[in-house]
Amino acid sequence: AMAGGLEPHLEALRRELRGPAVLSVLIALIVVAVTFLIWRFVQGRRSSRKAVLLLGLCDAGKTLLFARLLSGRYRDTQTSITDSSAVYRVSRDKSTNVTLIDLPGHESLRLQFLERFKAAARAIVFVVDSVAFQREVKDVAEFLYQVLVDSTVLRNAPALLIACNKQDVTMAKSAKLIQQQLEKELNTLRVTRSAAPTSLDASATGGPAQLGKKGKDFDFSQLPMKVEFVECSARGSKGEEGDADLEGLEKWLVKVA
């Protein structure tokens, strides 16, 4: 009886489908589907990660580095309170561009801006003040730790460069020393951070992610991303008029872009 009831309806439907109106309906549907696909494709293209973030503590030299890379000239700088971004042509022959984004290093602002830009990051340049490093090692390590355990960063695994800035000063520590100290400090930090009292909203994350391999001392090679250390000087050894000493940095940017 059910089948009998449906039959006349199906007949009516079949008769409808043969009409010319049906064709226009089908075309409309196809157009909508195609537009949808194109839109998704374009969105995918746009959100591809093309940004290089400049992170670091206050007074590490990020803004000056930004200025030097883009214009080659020395500029006086102030503590940034907001981000600056510009397109950077990586090298003269290749036509690839990356967007350099300079984020403020101030304690109250840094995490906010990191949240905003971390999804778009293809590479991260972590600028370290080599002269004040001995004094600031704990703060540097803490910020680096926060960047490294971030879930988005772990998922995308952007290339990481630790730029040891201010090498023009004689008291600056070398990149090797900075690497060793950071590894030691991060080793301690992952123990203390995971032992900290759980956050108020404990349901959000299942606790901070584990950095590196358990049981072994922390090493930068244990991270899912490629990490390199480079020495540079944004001010340049010849003073303000001369060029900056950024070869290592520029070569790395070419590699990454």
Place this chain on the structure above:
Amino acid sequence: RGGLLAAGTPILTAPLPQERGGNNSFTHEALTLKYKLDNQFELVFVVGFQKILTLTYVDKLIDDVHKEFRDKYRNEFQQKGALGLLNGTFDFKDDFMRLLRDAEESSKVRAPTVMKTFEQSLKSQKTVKCMIEPRAGEKPKEKVKNKKNKGSKKDGTEAVAAPSKASAGDKQLSAAGEKEELTKDEILQKNREEFFRRHMKAGEKSRSPKPDAQKEKGKKPRVWDLGNSNAKVLDYSNSATNGSAEACPVEEFDPDMALGDRNREPGRLYDLEYESDDEAEEEKVVQNPSKPSVKKGGLGGMFGMLKGLVGSKSLTREDMDPVLEKMKDHLIAKNVAAEIAVQLCESVAKKLEGKVMGTFTTVTSTVKQALQEALVQILQPQRRVDVLRDVMDAQRHRRPYVVTFCGVNGVGKSTNLAKISFWLIENGFSVLIAACDTFRAGAVEQLRTHTRRLNALHPPESHGGRTMVQLYEKGYGKDAAGIAMEAISYARNQGFDVVLVDTAGRMQDNAPLMTALAKLIAVNAPDLVLFVGEALVGNEAVDQLVKFNKALADHSMAQTPRLIDGIVLTKFDTIDDKVGAAISMTYITSKPIVFVGTGQTYCDLRSLNAKAVVAALMKA
């Protein structure tokens, strides 16, 4: 704003990142800095001048500079963004000097005007007659040449000038060049008569007329009204009834009125009756007036809203004010201290003024977004919050890490001290608890009970034979600072990792107790000074923290006094989402919230999650 200096000389780190943008001036060493934000192009204009000078033209100057700079370099900003800032040369020096000169000239004080001599003034042109204002009901005086005759005895119609007027009249007369010589006596007589006449008029209500003091006739003793009467006259009591009970008129004693409730059970204590109806009524009353305005705005507002959605317009103060008002009330309803809510909204307004909104963003959403960012920024700690790391450091240097807990009465210092010592023991550090609360009854016993429980939970066997927690106490009534010092040296000798010092609760207004606390902290130099505050506190939090910090700063001998280093927010489980106390406390001190207490068991210790707190705060 992105840090590039377009023009001028660099200055030291600015206070702008902190959300204290209420007023626009800032003092740093010998300079006062005034700043202005341009939110459209993300620029900051800063003017610095010596603190000792008070320059009145600074505000005008900064406005002029802002306008000129913006107009001159508008293209570069609009088209090229950051690159424009980088590559552009901003040759603003000449313009700036010109504006400065203009501002200086406009504010120069005009030379003090030379005072007109009396002859030049209009006053001397007038005659004396028209200057003397006639008193009501009295005829105006005739030209006074012979005041002597008008003298004393004739009253009534005489327009005798009042004492003050006499002197004024004298002055006028002398000024006018006329010299009248009135003897002192006659002036006195006149004044006296005038005085008495006035008194007579006013004194009609008084019972006994005052006798005229005729001093000419010699001194008469003054007669006071009741002075001569003896005690008998003053005794108004009814002599017949004093002492006897029956003579009192019998009052109608109504037991109902005295006792109130007829149906009460004798001896029972009733609960406090909680009238929630009044509050509901008040709310309704408040809501009703707002409803019609919403309805009215509905239709007209719809078109306005559509207009606002599309197109880019810059935010003005008027647009933001209603939204900010609402946000301020919302914050206050969430237990943020009132003055802090006001300052926050002010700083958000300053940050957003002139900003160009994108399409499809309403004023409300922009303001909410900015406020949310500001709140997260406040809750972000400005120094590291890692107690374990610092304890490890101190361990390496073979000295104990000293933490002091201070706060007002009843906030949960001892309870949270126990929780924190539990957490430290779990992480393998040995703890010495110093009972420096020598005042409150049972304080030492409370800590002893906690110590016993913690030792039961973590017996020495499971930690390599050493007792993880021990109590150092010296009973009641002793000096807290001395006990703390002894405890620290005991810990150093015995090799304890952490010393937790529990102090007595004290009100922030209690000066001697605040001095004692400041002394304890100054003498013992703890590594961490934690202020324990409960999340239930409202506007009081501001007062407490300010006064505690002030006391610590005042009584410390050092150059850089030890202030409060961190905050422990307790009783967090008692508030659902009225988490405003966290904001108030961090705003006042700029110090981070290190721990959050959420209950009374040892595991109820959490760390602050800024995003969760802000989400709870902004929730409707």
